[in-house]
Amino acid sequence: MTTKPSNSWTDIRDIIHARILNKTYAAGDRLPRDQDLALTLGCARSTVQRAMQDLSDRGLIERRRKAGTRIPENPVTRATLEIPMIRKEVEQKGVTHGYQLISAKMLETPRSVMALLGLPAPITAMHVQALHLADQQPYLFEDRWINTQTVPEATSIDFTRENANEWLLRHKPYNKCDMRFYAINASISEADLLQTSPGTALFVMERSTWIDQNPITTVKTIAAPGYQLKTGS
Amino acid sequence: MTTKPSNSWTDIRDIIHARILNKTYAAGDRLPRDQDLALTLGCARSTVQRAMQDLSDRGLIERRRKAGTRIPENPVTRATLEIPMIRKEVEQKGVTHGYQLISAKMLETPRSVMALLGLPAPITAMHVQALHLADQQPYLFEDRWINTQTVPEATSIDFTRENANEWLLRHKPYNKCDMRFYAINASISEADLLQTSPGTALFVMERSTWIDQNPITTVKTIAAPGYQLKTGS
DNA sequence: TAGTGGTCTAGACCACCGG
DNA sequence: CGGTGGTCTAGACCACTAT
Numbered sequence: 346m347t348t349k350p351s352n353s354w355t356d357i358r359d360i361i362h363a364r365i366l367n368k369t370y371a372a373g374d375r376l377p378r379d380q381d382l383a384l385t386l387g388c389a390r391s392t393v394q395r396a397m398q399d400l401s402d403r404g405l406i407e408r409r410r411k412a413g414t415r416i417p418e419n420p421v422t423r424a425t426l427e428i429p430m431i432r433k434e435v436e437q438k439g440v441t442h443g444y445q446l447i448s449a450k451m452l453e454t455p456r457s458v459m460a461l462l463g464l465p466a467p468i469t470a471m472h473v474q475a476l477h478l479a480d481q482q483p484y485l486f487e488d489r490w491i492n493t494q495t496v497p498e499a500t501s502i503d504f505t506r507e508n509a510n511e512w513l514l515r516h517k518p519y520n521k522c523d524m525r526f527y528a529i530n531a532s533i534s535e536a537d538l539l540q541t542s543p544g545t546a547l548f549v550m551e552r553s554t555w556i557d558q559n560p561i562t563t564v565k566t567i568a569a570p571g572y573q574l575k576t577g578s
Numbered sequence: 579m580t581t582k583p584s585n586s587w588t589d590i591r592d593i594i595h596a597r598i599l600n601k602t603y604a605a606g607d608r609l610p611r612d613q614d615l616a617l618t619l620g621c622a623r624s625t626v627q628r629a630m631q632d633l634s635d636r637g638l639i640e641r642r643r644k645a646g647t648r649i650p651e652n653p654v655t656r657a658t659l660e661i662p663m664i665r666k667e668v669e670q671k672g673v674t675h676g677y678q679l680i681s682a683k684m685l686e687t688p689r690s691v692m693a694l695l696g697l698p699a700p701i702t703a704m705h706v707q708a709l710h711l712a713d714q715q716p717y718l719f720e721d722r723w724i725n726t727q728t729v730p731e732a733t734s735i736d737f738t739r740e741n742a743n744e745w746l747l748r749h750k751p752y753n754k755c756d757m758r759f760y761a762i763n764a765s766i767s768e769a770d771l772l773q774t775s776p777g778t779a780l781f782v783m784e785r786s787t788w789i790d791q792n793p794i795t796t797v798k799t800i801a802a803p804g805y806q807l808k809t810g811s
Numbered sequence: 812t813a814g815t816g817g818t819c820t821a822g823a824c825c826a827c828c829g830g
Numbered sequence: 831c832g833g834t835g836g837t838c839t840a841g842a843c844c845a846c847t848a849t
Contacts, residue, residue, distance in 0.1 A: 352838070365751050366789060372748050378815065389839045394817075404660070405751070410816045410846040420747050421662050422785070424757050426809070427637070428655040514653050515605050518598050518638070524657050526807040528761035528779040546761040546779035552655070556599060574759040576659070585819070611834065622820045627836075643827045643835045 352388050358396035360386065365405060365416060376406070376414040424576040426524075431487075431510050435479045443478030446505045451493070458490045461553050462560035468492065471499050473509045476538060482569070483539045489564040496561055510564070517561055519554035526550050526574065529567070539569045548572045585621050591629035593619065598638060598649060609639070609647040657809040659757075664720075664743050668712045676711030679738045684726070691723050694786050695793035701725070704732050706742050709771060715802070716772045722797040729794055743797070750794055752787035759783050759807065762800070772802045781805045
């Protein structure tokens with residue numbers, strides 16, 4: 346049975362997606378070969394391929410050469426996080442962004458930082474601590490280490506004026522990025538910085554970036570109470 | 579100057595990526611047209627297109643018809659989260675997964691749930707609370723609402739045997755998924771369930787899913803202390 | 812080794828949108 | 831309106847990997 350030709354790959358994708366939703370193709374099933382689907386749906390094989398690529402990216406199907414296309418038995422929820430520059434994030438809420446440098450100095454990396462960046466031995470790196478404000482209120486505390494071997498320019502930047510988050514994002518593109526999220530109870534000093542009470546649950550994001558195996562920076566951001574991270578998809 | 583032809587789109591992507599890293603193309607710059615790049619790099623335009631698609635997906639470039647391809651002034655960090663079935667996640671750590679149903683009953687949805695699912699008026703839905711265990715220890719508490727109008731089968735499932743996370747994931751594919759992450763201080767009852775003390779900072783993940791505008795479920799999972807969410811890229 | 816998805820090409824046309 | 835990216839096609843060949 347040949348379906349009426351709908352030529353765009355999004356149409357093809359939606360047709361197949363619909364078949365997954367209505368269980369024409371259920372968990373564990375194998376789908377027809379691209380070639381056959383192309384014939385059935387009245388389009389070129391590469392159009393089916395484009396549709397499949399999208400579905401595969403979203404984790405709705407699994408494709409393997411020779412084995413064909415299958416609906417996974419144990420689906421994985423996949424979501425894309427988009428984390429903007431902190432200033433942009435604040436401004437998007439319609440409030441003014443503020444920034445205070447707390448400290449910036451060269452220090453030997455502690456073991457925790459060595460582990461995060463995969464350093465075999467301690468190095469002297471730049472430790473930057475700063476506070477981001479939203480509408481004059483503490484918004485996010487940033488504790489960062491910058492590898493000045495990979496990023497020597499960092500030593501000549503005036504971080505009282507320019508914030509490290511923004512400078513690095515704009516001037517130091519990276520290859521690889523690891524992120525971690527978790528919750529902590531505010532310490533006394535953290536509570537003080539974020540103007541809350543010790544013990545308050547705070548949302549932490551850690552991010553480390555590399556350029557071709559070379560560590561650039563690792564940063565731990567601690568958000569003020571009430572912060573939520575959201576996905577758009 | 580014509581570069582030696584490297585025909586695979588990943589090669590092309592890597593060449594352009596390298597040019598971004600070494601600032602041949604810096605923030606704000608406009609790149610040559612695909613056609614010209616194809617000539618210069620000795621490949622077909624569609625190969626350049628494929629490479630650009632990948633770079634665009636990762637947020638490294640911005641493409642607009644007529645305006646061309648540009649390096650964004652304000653880059654966004656993009657990461658993909660992969661959230662497996664809870665049982666798989668536990669088993670991957672090499673420990674045994676356990677599951678206890680706490681309660682499952684039909685109830686009228688509170689306003690918070692209506693807001694999450696975008697319901698204009700309260701409905702009677704299935705409220706399921708359960709605890710996941712890792713190696714006999716509390717791992718994750720799951721507080722879920724299932725829309726039995728969209729998912730009538732849910733009323734006849736024995737959730738003491740089958741866990742809702744797994745059943746829904748396997749049998750109810752969805753169109754749309756929203757997620758939120760934040761930190762809370764454990765209440766007395768939460769502390770009791772997760773065998774920790776009240777006030778402990780806990781990591782919370784909320785997820786709501788739809789199939790074509792129709793709400794399926796919304797779930798709030800509260801992880802035991804020490805939990806970290808990580809990205810793979 | 813053979814079947815299936817992945818890629819490449821050359822060319823055509825379409826869709827968006829900046830000037 | 832015209833320039834640019836987006837898509838579609840038909841066909842060829844490549845690269846995995848199940849059998």
